[in-house]
Amino acid sequence: MTVVDAADPAATPPQTARLVNLPNALTMLRLALVPVFAVLLLKDSGLDDAGRYWATLAFAVAIITDRYDGLIARRTGQVTEFGKLADPIADKALTGTALIGLSILDLLPWWVTVVILVREVGVTVLRFWVIRHGVIASSRGGKLKTVLQSLAIGLYILPVTGVAATGRWWLMAAALVLTVVTGIDYVYRALTLRRTSARAMQAAAARRAAGPSGSSGARTDTAA
DSSP states (O other), rough: OOOTTTTTTTSSOSOOOSSSSSSHHHHHHHHHHHHHHHHHHHGGGGTOHHHHHHHHHHHHHHHHHHHHHHHHHOOOOOOOHHHHHHHHHHHHHHHHHHHHHHHTTSSSHHHHHHHHHHHHHHHHHHHHHOOOOTOOOOHHHHHHHHHHHHHHHHHSOOOOOOOHHHHHHHHHHHHHHHHHHHHHHHHHHHHHHHHSSSSHHOOOOOHHHTTTTTOOOOOTTTOO
């Protein structure tokens, strides 16, 4: 069983495309922006308002490239294995750098950063764990989590006070709840996919055909 979502880059089969193309260039731009963003955010221990504004701009540009690299790749048939691997790495590098930077500046509790990063890294590991069985589509909750998380991080980067500062706290709280809930849901769907995929079912059928002693010599797939 393969669950595919056109909005999920990992769900699009790689095609014969040049490695050097616009989608991959946008992904590499996002990776290149990560250290620039970190320097701007941490400048003068976060007390430089101008640096914080520039960091917000760098973060926003990186988020925009994340939106369009996969979209362009799918619509123009430029999906590559490199892009499918580099895209989530760039995403996690950007999000992780932002969260860790904000915690270093005491703008965001460390436990929030740890919870989000454990979920994000865990989901990435699960993707690779089930990739031979199929692709799990991004859920609506997962997409909403990404939007809320990006908005909250952007507001935390900005040197805001008052209502905006209160609003970013609630946005991050909502993103955190969705992070945990969608993470649990992803684990459940990953386990279900491995158990019910065509590969797993074929392996199970082969084991049944072999019988308790495996006398038929049928080959089984132990990875299933």
